[in-house]
Amino acid sequence: MRILAAGDAAVLVEFPGSGGPVSPAVLPFTAAAARGRPAGIVDVIPAARTVAVTFSPAAIAPDVVRTWCADLSARAVADAAGADGSAEPPGEALVIPVVYDGPDLDAVAGATGLTRAEVIDAHTGTGWTVAFTGFAPGFGYLVGGDPRLEVPRRSTPRTRVPAGSVGLAGPFSGVYPRSSPGGWQLIGTTAAELWQPRRDPPALLAPGTRVRFARAGEAA
Incomplete structure (x- = not known):
C-alpha cells in the first residue's frame, strides 16, 4: 500500500x-x-x-x-x-428489473458458450456489488457476478447507448444512467433511474451497494 x-x-x-x-x-x-x-x-x-x-x-x-x-x-x-469471499455483504440488495432485449445478447451467448436463457439466468442468479462509480454520474461498476459472463468490450464502441441499457464488460456489469457513447455489450434495458438530480442522494448506486438483477415483472 x-x-x-x-x-x-x-x-x-x-x-x-x-x-x-x-x-x-x-x-x-x-x-x-x-x-x-x-x-x-x-x-x-x-x-x-x-x-x-x-x-x-x-x-x-x-x-x-x-x-x-x-x-x-x-x-x-x-x-x-x-473476509470470507463467499459471503455476501450484509444488508438488503437493491433489485433492478431488466427486460433482456439487448442487441448484444446473442453475441454474449456466443462468446460464453451459453444460451440466451443461460446468460439471463447467470445475470439474475448471482448478487453483484458496486465496487466504484465513474464514467458518468450514477454509473456504477458492479462486480461479483457469475464469472461465465466475463466478455470483452465491443471492438467498435457505439456512438449512442440509450439510457437504461444494461451491459457487460470484462468482470463488470453496469447500467447506463443516460444516453452516451459506450462500448459495453448490451444485454437488456431497465426503467430504473440511476441518476436523478432532484433525488437525495441523486445516485441510486454507491460503492458497497448490493444489487440483484431480476427479469422485469418477476420477483427477485
Missing part, C-alpha cells in the same frame, strides 16, 4: 493488486471512512485499486491526512485478508 500526494489538497491511497479487477481493500477503506472521518476531509473517492482522499489544507494538515489514511488502510487490508 502506498499513499501518494495528488496536488496540495488530496492524497491517493494505492492498494496492491490481488489478481482481480478490484482490490478487496477498497470497499472496507471506503466504508470505514464513511463511518467517521476527521474534520477537514472533503471527500473519499474509490476506484478499482485506489482511493482518492481530498481535504481542506486550511482545516487539516497533510501529515494528519496521511496518518489517518495509513491507519485506515492497514485496517482495510486486514479486514480484506480475513
Whole structure:
C-alpha cells in the first residue's frame, strides 16, 4: 500500500493488486471512512485499486491526512485478508428489473458458450456489488457476478447507448444512467433511474451497494 500526494489538497491511497479487477481493500477503506472521518476531509473517492482522499489544507494538515489514511488502510487490508469471499455483504440488495432485449445478447451467448436463457439466468442468479462509480454520474461498476459472463468490450464502441441499457464488460456489469457513447455489450434495458438530480442522494448506486438483477415483472 502506498499513499501518494495528488496536488496540495488530496492524497491517493494505492492498494496492491490481488489478481482481480478490484482490490478487496477498497470497499472496507471506503466504508470505514464513511463511518467517521476527521474534520477537514472533503471527500473519499474509490476506484478499482485506489482511493482518492481530498481535504481542506486550511482545516487539516497533510501529515494528519496521511496518518489517518495509513491507519485506515492497514485496517482495510486486514479486514480484506480475513473476509470470507463467499459471503455476501450484509444488508438488503437493491433489485433492478431488466427486460433482456439487448442487441448484444446473442453475441454474449456466443462468446460464453451459453444460451440466451443461460446468460439471463447467470445475470439474475448471482448478487453483484458496486465496487466504484465513474464514467458518468450514477454509473456504477458492479462486480461479483457469475464469472461465465466475463466478455470483452465491443471492438467498435457505439456512438449512442440509450439510457437504461444494461451491459457487460470484462468482470463488470453496469447500467447506463443516460444516453452516451459506450462500448459495453448490451444485454437488456431497465426503467430504473440511476441518476436523478432532484433525488437525495441523486445516485441510486454507491460503492458497497448490493444489487440483484431480476427479469422485469418477476420477483427477485
